Amino acid sequence: MKILLTGAEGQFGRCFQDRCRDHTLVALSRAGLDITDRAAVRAALARHQPDLVVNGAAYTAVDRAEQQRQLAFAVNRDGPENLAIGCAERGLALIHISTDYVFDGTATSPYLPESAVNPQSVYGQSKWQGEEAVRSALDQHLIIRTAWVFSEYGSNFVKTMLRLGAEREQLSVVADQRGCPTYAGHIAGAVLALLPLLSRPGFERWGTYHFGGDSFVSWHQFSQAIFANALSLGVLTHAPRVLSISTEQYPTPAKRPAYSVLDSSGLQQLLQDQFDNDWQQGLRWVLAKLSG
Ligand SMILES: NC(=O)c1ccc[n+]([C@@H]2O[C@H](COP(=O)([O-])OP(=O)(O)OC[C@H]3O[C@@H](n4cnc5c(N)ncnc54)[C@H](OP(=O)(O)O)[C@@H]3O)[C@@H](O)[C@H]2O)c1
Structure with missing residues (x-):
């Protein structure tokens, strides 16, 4: 397969590049393809003639999005819409991360x-509208929602903690928000396992999906x-020493979901023994990579 990957320099994009060995990959960073530019999206699809598009591009600065609403919506809503329209015009499938x-x-x-959605932040709203744009423009889509992403690349909670x-000597970490840490390499692995x-x-x-x-923790436990x-x-x-504090004691511009646990069983059923979401193993892998 020939795959066109957008947002290739992000956490997911880098991990996808590392693991995509059995396919021809056209990996485009923001400089290579700005997904907010519909004409550029059409031109890239025409030029590279992929069999499938994987969208790893997103505006992920959750707090900054509260101030940069327009930009967040341009990247997270209009970008996926442009890709979905471009894919529909060429009869291609799109895998989009949410x-x-x-x-x-x-x-x-x-x-x-x-489950019923109810996004609480500009980022969440923009990502939801991006999902909806994909659904309405293109039948052949897979939207994969993930959470609490970490990797050896970019900025993330693991690297901040280190x-x-x-x-x-002492840190305070929120203990009343719970979610499933997810290694970006495992997301990339799941997307690659879907291709056949x-x-x-x-x-x-x-x-x-x-x-x-594979299990949930609080930020403090993470x-x-x-x-x-x-x-x-x-x-x-x-x-x-890691002290536990409440969300109230650590106010942020964007409201975070207190309970963010995702049921991944649908994808697990689809991928069977190709499914790997052991985040503690992912964490050890990342730490080993970071220690060089
Ligand atoms: N990180 C998380 O904790 C988390 C949690 C849940 C879901 N997700 C979702 O998972 C996906 C991957 O996230 P990630 O952590 O890999 O994000 P990331 O590291 O922030 O990577 C996103 C990439 O998209 C690029 N980008 C931004 N605007 C673009 C544009 N207009 N056109 C093309 N590329 C653009 C960014 O480039 P620049 O760096 O140059 O801006 C960056 O390389 C996203 O859909 C995100 O919403 C992430």
Whole structure:
């Protein structure tokens, strides 16, 4: 297959590039293709003639989005719409990555793809509208919602904890928000595992899926797992004391869902033994990579 990947320099994009060995990959960063530019999207599809598009591009600065509403909507709503329209014109499928932030976090059991959405932030609203734009422009789509993404690349919670842990004796981390940490390499692996299924004649399981790590924790518990593993792998020589605080004690411009647990069983059923979402193993892999 020839795959066109957008947002190729992001966490997901980099992990996808690392793992995409059995296909021809056209990996385009923002400089190579700005997905907000519909003419540029059409031109890229015409030029590269892919069999499938994977969209890893997004505006992911959740707090900044509260101020940069227009830009967030341009990238997260109009961008996927442009890609979906371009794919529809050429009879291509689109795999698009979305987020747990489409939910309000008031549930008490894991969110299913069909659970009611109620985004609480500009980022969440823009991602929801991007999903809806994809659904209305293109039947042959897979939308994969994920959460709490970390990797060896870019900025993420694991890298922030390691940096702060090396600088400080004590940290305060929110303990009343729970979610499933997800290794970007596992998301990339799941997308790659889907490709042979999509090429089968008569594939009909298009739609929305969830892919989150295999268990849920609070940010505080996640930080403890990071420090315990960083110590045992020699990434840090000492770990800070980690105090637990409430969301109220750590106000942010964008409201976060308190409960962000995704039910990934639909994708697991589809991928069977190709499904891997063991986030603790992903964490150890990332720490080993970061320790060089
Ligand atoms: N990170 C998380 O915790 C998280 C949680 C849930 C869901 N997700 C979703 O997972 C997907 C991948 O996230 P990620 O963590 O890999 O994000 P990321 O590291 O922020 O990567 C996103 C990439 O998109 C690029 N981009 C921004 N605007 C663009 C545009 N107009 N055209 C083309 N590319 C553009 C960015 O380039 P620049 O760096 O140059 O701006 C960046 O390389 C996204 O759909 C995100 O919404 C992420």
